[in-house]
Amino acid sequence: MELLAILLEAMSAAGLAALGAGVSAIAAGMGIGKIGAAALESMARQPESTGDIRAGMIVAAALVEGVALFAVIVCLLVVLG
Template identity: 65%
Template sequence: MTGTLAAVGAGLAVIGAGLGIGQIGGKAMEAIARQPEAVGDIRANMILMAALVEGAALIAILLSFFT
């Protein structure tokens, strides 16, 4: 039973991260379409933000499995 609950928790964490990274990716695409010359800066910041969101999700997933 604990295993099942942990899997549900991990899934919930991934939903949150997915929403966050989706927002970042979508907005970055819009920004690139608006200003194609700034593509380098936007890409670097996009990856940085996605990494930060992913970090929160990873902590949630690990906590759900190891506690």
């Protein structure tokens, strides 16, 4: 019976918003990991362009992190509101 109560609570708007916050945080981590891996591979292939690649990587990672933070805040507003 307790599992059924947990599942019913998860189906509410607050539960779905909390799930959305978790998914957006995980997706952002995966995206930043992919950006970092691609940047390191590019730096290994062309060491002379390390500065340009690093700058592009930081900008792309900041944009991904900004979108993820926005998604988490919207989900938390649904939970608290």
